[in-house]
Amino acid sequence: MRTPLIAGNWKMYKTRKEAFAFVDALKDLLATFDPKRVEGWICAPYLALVGLPEALAGTSVRVGAQNVHQDKEGAHTGEVSLAMLSEVGVEAVILGHSERRADCGETDRAVAEKTEAVLLAGLTPIVCVGETLEQREGGQTAALIAAQVSAVVEHLTRADAPEELASKLARLVFAYEPIWAIGTGKTASVADASTVITGIRATLTRGLGSRAEAVRILYGGSVKPDNLGAFLAERDIDGALVGGASLAPDSFAALLTVAVEASAS
Numbered sequence: 477m478r479t480p481l482i483a484g485n486w487k488m489y490k491t492r493k494e495a496f497a498f499v500d501a502l503k504d505l506l507a508t509f510d511p512k513r514v515e516g517w518i519c520a521p522y523l524a525l526v527g528l529p530e531a532l533a534g535t536s537v538r539v540g541a542q543n544v545h546q547d548k549e550g551a552h553t554g555e556v557s558l559a560m561l562s563e564v565g566v567e568a569v570i571l572g573h574s575e576r577r578a579d580c581g582e583t584d585r586a587v588a589e590k591t592e593a594v595l596l597a598g599l600t601p602i603v604c605v606g607e608t609l610e611q612r613e614g615g616q617t618a619a620l621i622a623a624q625v626s627a628v629v630e631h632l633t634r635a636d637a638p639e640e641l642a643s644k645l646a647r648l649v650f651a652y653e654p655i656w657a658i659g660t661g662k663t664a665s666v667a668d669a670s671t672v673i674t675g676i677r678a679t680l681t682r683g684l685g686s687r688a689e690a691v692r693i694l695y696g697g698s699v700k701p702d703n704l705g706a707f708l709a710e711r712d713i714d715g716a717l718v719g720g721a722s723l724a725p726d727s728f729a730a731l732l733t734v735a736v737e738a739s740a741s
């Protein structure tokens with residue numbers, strides 16, 4: 477049984493002051509219920525990460541980043557390494573978000589290398605895949621998503637991959653985020669999301685065999701507390717990657733509440 481995961485992606489929102497005010501308010505809300513049966517993650521901008529895990533201590537909410545460089549260190553101006561993230565208590569990293577693929581030209585290859593680096597460093601990668609509206613309307617969704625997922629799996633399982641990687645593959649998380657559903661208020665239908673996510677698991681199974689069963693696959697794109705339950709009711713959808721609705725403490729807590737209820741039913 478896979479543990480449901482609700483990951484908030486704050487994107488480029490919240491100063492440090494705002495981030496810590498959010499945590500204070502969230503802790504008050506979490507005092508009244510225990511979201512232990514689900515994992516909650518807040519993926520904050522870099523500057524807000526410092527001190528955030530300590531501020532969340534005592535809750536079951538953990539902290540992630542939104543990107544990382546794949547190299548251990550080096551001449552990469554403006555980049556941040558896994559050692560730097562680990563040192564401040566970051567445990568997960570969102571990789572290959574469509575906004576980074578578009579804004580920063582991040583390729584499938586770079587996303588695959590970052591995924592390997594994150595796994596080897598003992599953190600959890602949340603690998604994003606998704607199609608544009610044009611690609612969906614052109615009937616390319618299934619092939620495109622399979623290619624994005626395969627690029628990662630083939631890299632992780634290539635002949636010369638480090639041996640220790642094999643034992644870490646079950647910690648992978650994928651997020652299916654149709655680009656046209658991000659920040660638009662228009663979600664994919666539950667049936668469409670489920671079809672794509674079932675396809676992702678099939679691609680994972682071809683590459684990883686039985687280890688694919690442990691991989692969690694999230695849906696992302698205009699998820700709110702009132703539509704989350706329908707996605708979580710699907711067998712292959714293990715949680716959500718949430719932008720806008722993760723920014724307010726009450727709606728993030730409401731998302732966790734829905735996930736707890738879904739996991740109990």
Ligand SMILES: O=C(CO)COP(=O)(O)O
Pocket residue numbers: 485573653657658659660661696697698699717718719720721
């Ligand atoms: O991009 C997203 C999360 O990574 C989704 O954003 P919204 O929930 O605001 O649509």
